[in-house]
Structure formats: C-alpha cells, structure tokens
Amino acid sequence: MMDEIINIEEYIENNQLEKANELIEKLITEEISKEKLFFLRGKIHYKKQEWGEAINDFNKVLEINPDNTEAKSQIEMAIAILGYYTPDMFNP
Template identity: 30%
Template structure:
C-alpha cells in the first residue's frame, strides 16, 4: 500500500479505528462502485469482516486482495485467520 492509497482511504481507516464497521463498509462499497478490483479495498473489507467475527467472508476478501497484490498485507491477515480456525483443543471436546 502506498501513501496515496492510504490517504485516499483515510476515512475508511478512521471508521475502522473507531469501531464503526457499518460506516467503514458503507465507504468501502461506495469506493468499490468507482474502483473495481482494488487490493486495498478488498483488504479493508476483510478487516471489517474480521471485526464482525465473520471469518469466512474475511478470508474471501483477503484472498481476492492477494490475487491482485500477492505480497500485500492481506496475505498476513489470511494466514493468521487460517491458523486460528485450524487450531482446536482436543481436550475441550472430551470433558
């Protein structure tokens, strides 16, 4: 992500930082109508889904972002979520 993109999407980052997921998603959808296939927008959308604990949609957004920008920040988020979802404690199920 470059500085110009960060500044362009600053309102979305601010909404995310303040936990305003509805506002962030509204702004993302608004930007997606103007700009198709933006790795940064898919990444941000994935971050919103993460905050909403919607892991499947978050991973899908991160994958779309990775297709466009393979070495972008979405890859790290997707790997983290995959690790979390793959983890389980067998002892919890045998109590």
Template identity: 40%
Template structure:
C-alpha cells in the same frame, strides 16, 4: 483521489473501533479493482467474523499485489482461528 481518501477514512474508523460506521461508508463506495479496496473489505469482514468473505477479499489482494504482507498476515490469522482445536473441550 477522493476514493483514496474515503478508504483512508474508513480504515481510520476501523482502527478506532467504529466498525459500524466503517462498514456503512464502505457499502456506499463504488467497487474498485485495487489492493487497497479489497484489503479494507477483508478487514471489515474479518471484524465481523465473516471468515469466508474475508479470506476471499484477502486472496483478491494477493492476486493484485502478491507481496502484500498485511493480507498474508490476516489470512494466516484467520486460518489459525479456523483451525483452532481444543481437546479439553471434548473431555468434560
């Protein structure tokens, strides 16, 4: 039960733009094989633009909970960022 509360505290820190505190607390948590744990890990990695780690974390969420809409949406956002291409940048 305490771990669930820790995950909620970390998520609240992320939402209030306190990413450093959230990351620090998350790193001190014991790893769990839960969708909530990996979802939070993915959001932290996404915040720091660690795209590969974020994608891996969100994919783990979907392995555990295939219907998780938040993980699906975050993966879609990351893929759009990584696939962004601006032809004007190539034509100075």
C-alpha cells in the same frame, strides 16, 4: 480518495464497522483502488469474526497484488484461528 481511505481506517479503528463498510461498497462500485478497499473490507470481516469473508477479501487483494504481505499474513492468522481447537473442550 485518500480522505475516504483515512475515514475508513478511522471507522474500523473505532469499531464503526457498518459506516466503514458502506463507504467501501460505494468506492468499490466506483472502481477506485480495489486492492486497498478489499484489504480494508477484509479487516472489517476479520474484526467481526467473519473468517470466510475476510479470507475471501484478502485473497482478492492477492489476485490484484500477489506480493501483498499484509494480506498473506491476515489469511494465515484467520486460517490459524479456524484451525485452532482445544481437545479438552470436547472431553470434559
């Protein structure tokens, strides 16, 4: 199990996001360490700028472990990105 997690983390760091996601999906269906898997899949969505999916996965982490500070931080960052806009962009 730890080898798979390490592989997933390496795939994410090397932007091999599809490989990482395939391995996560396989492990999720096998009911293995869902907290870590949802967190890693959230990181994939975050890197792909899929903010809603990232927030959903990080929220799943918090359902499993409400004290997970990394997931809380990732949600806050994604929400900040979604809430950010520059008024000058709309008023040339």
